[in-house]
Every structure is written in C-alpha cells, then in structure tokens.
Amino acid sequence: MEHPYLFFVKxxxxxxxxxxxxxxxxxxxxxxxxxxxIGGGFLAVKxxxxxxxxxxxxxxxxxxxxxxxxxxxxxEEGRWLLPLTATIFIYILAANLMGLIPGFYPxxxxxxxxxxxxxxxxxxxxxxxxxxxxxxYIKHFLGPVWWxxxxxxxxxxxxxxxxxxxxxxxxxxxxxxxxxxxGILLALAGLFFAPLPLMALGIFVSLVQAFVFFLLSIMYxxxxxxxxx
Amino acid sequence: xxxxxLQFFSACVIAAGFGVGIxxxxxxxGQGFGVRGAVEGxxxxxxxxxxxxxxxxxxxxxxxxxxxxALVVALILIYAxxxxxxxxxxxxx
Numbered sequence: 001m002e003h004p005y006l007f008f009v010k011x012x013x014x015x016x017x018x019x020x021x022x023x024x025x026x027x028x029x030x031x032x033x034x035x036x037x038i039g040g041g042f043l044a045v046k047x048x049x050x051x052x053x054x055x056x057x058x059x060x061x062x063x064x065x066x067x068x069x070x071x072x073x074x075x076e077e078g079r080w081l082l083p084l085t086a087t088i089f090i091y092i093l094a095a096n097l098m099g100l101i102p103g104f105y106p107x108x109x110x111x112x113x114x115x116x117x118x119x120x121x122x123x124x125x126x127x128x129x130x131x132x133x134x135x136x137y138i139k140h141f142l143g144p145v146w147w148x149x150x151x152x153x154x155x156x157x158x159x160x161x162x163x164x165x166x167x168x169x170x171x172x173x174x175x176x177x178x179x180x181x182x183g184i185l186l187a188l189a190g191l192f193f194a195p196l197p198l199m200a201l202g203i204f205v206s207l208v209q210a211f212v213f214f215l216l217s218i219m220y221x222x223x224x225x226x227x228x229x
Numbered sequence: 230x231x232x233x234x235l236q237f238f239s240a241c242v243i244a245a246g247f248g249v250g251i252x253x254x255x256x257x258x259g260q261g262f263g264v265r266g267a268v269e270g271x272x273x274x275x276x277x278x279x280x281x282x283x284x285x286x287x288x289x290x291x292x293x294x295x296x297x298x299a300l301v302v303a304l305i306l307i308y309a310x311x312x313x314x315x316x317x318x319x320x321x322x
Contacts, residue, residue: 166298170290173301174293176304177300208286208290212290215287
C-alpha cells in the first residue's frame with residue numbers, strides 16, 4: 001500500500017526521528033489528538049462562571065447531553081462512569097475526524113489504537129462487576145439453572161472475547177476502509193476532486209462510529225452492574 | 230513467481246471479491262428491513278421521529294459492522310496474507 005504524505009511524520013523526520021515516525025504514525029497522531037484535546041480543555045475552563053458565557057455554554061451542552069444520555073441507560077448509580085465514557089467518545093471522535101484533514105492520519109485507522117480502547121472497556125467491565133458483586137460476579141456467567149453451566153459458561157466467555165473483537169474491528173474497519181477508499185479515489189481522479197463526497201460521508205461515519213463505541217461501552221458497563229437474571 | 234503460486238494468490242483475490250460482495254448483499258437486505266421499520270414507525274407517530282432516528286442509526290451501524298468484518302478479512306487476504314511468504318517459497322523450485 002502506498003505511503004501517504006503526513007505532516008507530523010515529516011516534522012519528526014526533520015528532527016531526526018524519522019525511523020520511529022514511519023513505523024508508528026498512529027502514536028504520533030495520538031499525541032497530536034492529545035495536544036488538541038488538552039488545549040481545548042484548558043480553553044473551555046478558562047474563566048468558569050456560574051452563569052455560563054457562550055463558549056462555556058457550548059461545552060456544557062455537550063457534556064451534559066452525554067451525561068443525560070448515559071444516565072438514561074445506566075440509571076443513577078452509573079453517573080460516576082461519565083469521565084471514562086465521555087473521554088472515550090471525545091477521543092475517538094477527534095481521532096476519527098482528524099482523518100479528514102489532508103496530510104493527517106487518523107490514529108483509529110490502526111488496529112493498535114482501537115484494540116487498546118476495546119481492551120480498556122472490556123477489562124473495566126470486569127472490574128465494575130467485581131467491585132459491585134464481589135465473588136458473586138461469577139453468577140453472571142453461569143446462566144439461570146445449575147445443570148446448564150457446562151454449556152453456558154463457554155458461550156459467555158466466548159461472548160466476552162467477541163466483544164473485544166467486535167469493538168476493535170468495527171472501528172478499525174470503518175476508519176481503515178475509509179482511508180483506503182480516499183487513497184484509491186485520489187489516485188484515480190484526484191484532480192477532479194473525486195474524494196470530496198466521500199469526505200462528507202466520512203464526517204457522518206466518524207460521528208456514528210464514535211457514538212456507537214460510546215453506546216456499547218455504556219451498555220456493557222450497565223450489564224456488569226445490574227444483577228444477573 | 231511460479232505459475233502455481235500466482236494461481237494461489239489469484240484465488241485469494243477472487244475469494245476476497247466474492248466475500249465482500251455476498252456480505253454487502255446480506256447487509257443491504259438487513260439495513261433495508263431496519264429502515265422500513267423506522268419509516269413505518271415515523272409514519273405512524275411523527276412525534277417520535279427523533280428517538281426513532283437515533284435508534285435507527287445505531288441499528289444501521291451495528292448491521293454495517295458485519296459487512297466491515299468481511300471487508301477486513303478481504304483486506305487481509307489481499308494485502309496481509311499470513312502465509313504469503315511461505316507459500317511463495319513452497320512453489321518456487
């Protein structure tokens with residue numbers, strides 16, 4: 001596959017870390033997303049006041065919208081999960097949208113990033129289960145009656161491993177597929193601005209995929225918190 | 230590359246093409262049913278269109294992801310076949 005022209009990779013080449021930059025563009029662009037998000041966060045809380053101004057109002061709408069949506073699904077006891085799920089949503093959204101800027105590479109188009117996010121969500125599901133239920137968390141995996149345990153237990157374990165696979169591959173496939181199609185269209189008919197309609201679709205897909213990851217994380221956390229059926 | 234190794238790789242590429250085609254067929258039918266249900270719901274009760282639209286988009290993303298799994302397998306077959314070097318070496322006498 002062709003190697004695209006990436007700005008920050010060229011920047012690292014100028015410093016002298018070219019080998020590292022070419023091997024791991026997703027790490028470098030994760031750093032770029034981190035700088036953007038942390039910078040945006042500082043700007044958002046500069047001059048916080050009780051009666052919100054325009055900029056603070058905008059961020060309040062976003063965060064409170066996410067919080068209301070989450071508490072709708074998890075109930076009141078799940079409110080403490082907001083920092084993790086909102087971070088996942090905002091990070092994946094920013095990372096996806098960065099792929100639409102020419103010369104930038106979305107870190108979520110690499111399986112490493114998406115697998116990391118999926119592993120965090122699934123491991124945290126088990127942490128929540130053990131924290132809320134203790135040893136009785138194993139009852140979630142055992143099914144309703146005792147004599148079905150040999151069938152239900154492997155199915156539940158495979159189901160949990162499938163969650164990791166599906167979360168990571170859904171995001172990775174969407175982003176990688178989009179990057180590939182953009183690259184092919186650019187090679188075929190770049191001078192006629194052929195990739196443009198696909199970039200419009202890309203904004204929509206980025207939003208939807210970030211939202212789906214967010215929603216699935218909330219549903220897995222809710223499933224771990226509630227009592228086994 | 231030897232002719233037989235080339236045949237193996239061309240078989241991989243044909244399989245990748247048909248795989249994504251069949252997956253897209255199933256995905257299209259599934260999403261069509263989903264959109265039908267959503268539009269019927271909105272037609273019956275226009276006030277619920279906000280909630281129905283959000284649920285529809287989430288459902289479409291879930292169904293789409295099945296086609297994406299097939300796409301990832303196709304990409305692996307074409308670009309990142311794990312035994313590519315071994316098979317090419319096997320056929321090169």
